[in-house]
Amino acid sequence: MVTEFGVLRNEWVKSITFTSLFCVMIATVTFYVWDAPFYKHLLISLGYGYSAVLGARIITFITPELSPRIVNVLSLILSMLGGSVNAHYWVSEYSNFSTYEDMKPIVMLGFIFTAFCFYYFYSYEQNIQAKHELEKARRIQADQEKALVLGELKQLQSQIEPHFLFNTLANINVLIESDPERAREMLSRLTDLLRATLRKNRTQFVPLEHELDLLSAYLGIQQIRLGELMSYTVTKDESTEALMVPPFLIQPLVENAVVHGLEPSMNRGHINVNVTQNQFDIILEVSDNGVGLVSNNASGGHGIGLQNIRARLKTLLGEDAKLAVIQNDTHGVTSRVTINKLALEVLLKT
Secondary structure (H helix, E strand, O other): OHHHHHHHHHHHHHHHHHHHHHHHHHHHHHHOOOOOOHHHHHHHHHHHHHHHHHHHHHHHHHOOOOOHHHHHHHHHHHHHHHHHHHHHHHHOOOHHHOOOHHHHHHHHHHHHHHHHHHHHHHHHHHHHHHHHHHHHHHHHHHHHHHHHHHHHHHHHHHHHHHHHHHHHHHHHHHHHHHOHHHHHHHHHHHHHHHHHHHOOOOOOOEEHHHHHHHHHHHHHHHHHHHHHHEEEEEEEOHHHOOOEEOOOOOHHHHHHHHHHHHHHHOOOEEEEEEEEEOOOEEEEEEEEOOOHHHHOHHHOOOOHHHHHHHHHHHHHHHHHEEEEEEEOOOOOEEEEEEEEHHHHHHHHHO
16 A cells, blocks of 8 residues: 555656646746746646646546546646636736637647647656556566476476386396395385485476485496496586586486496496586586497487487576587597576576
């Protein structure tokens, strides 16, 4: 209520201020046309102007459903009536303005100035109203786009999580007969991993620390499956600990490194996950020393996991985030996600 009253008061003050200034300008013009004290010119001018403002306020208060155009027409009529009566009061002492018939020039001049004033204010109000409607439409569009983005993210994320889960369960199923002890250990780690995941709501962003913890659990599961054929390291800059990132952003990259990089090589392989940041970007890298892109086209950057990552990054950040899959000089592949820090900060605030 206080806010609405404040808005109305500001509009009232603005109308009175602009009307007073406009009336002073008119009085200055008529002062050089008709010989009379300046204060009379000013009082006559203010009579027309204030009659218009007061009339508009009264009409809007009594019938708020009327359109601005009709309000302006009715206010113009009230302005002419009130302003003409006021003008006659101040000029009736002059012999050449003793009757209303003699006041036709003043009334006509008052009508021209008042009509011009109303036209100006009507155009101004129409412009303001159009801006308000445009801003309202933009807010509605932004809300709709945000809802669409969140829907797309949930759909994409729902594709990634079962993909990871089913692959892990398939690995456990293989180990049940060949190595029951390792199968039980992997199942235990998978249980811990899922428990930690389910404790978190399905949110648009998660702490990087949490994402790396889940990633370490996943790599631990894969290390149990591959044994001595696989090792891994997870490193990060201390400055990145407070970062928020999209969930399951790095895991598909690691899965590609394991499935399409290390497994086909049949040699001892290593996966390195590294998170750094510079002045402008956050850089998430997953590198391996496996068979690489040339030997295995399946890791050429077009799998469902990589497609989902690209789609999620594009939906969230547009051109401010990208995924690159690069053939290493010696062996293996480096998958690099680059996110603009400023764009991410802006997104986190929305």
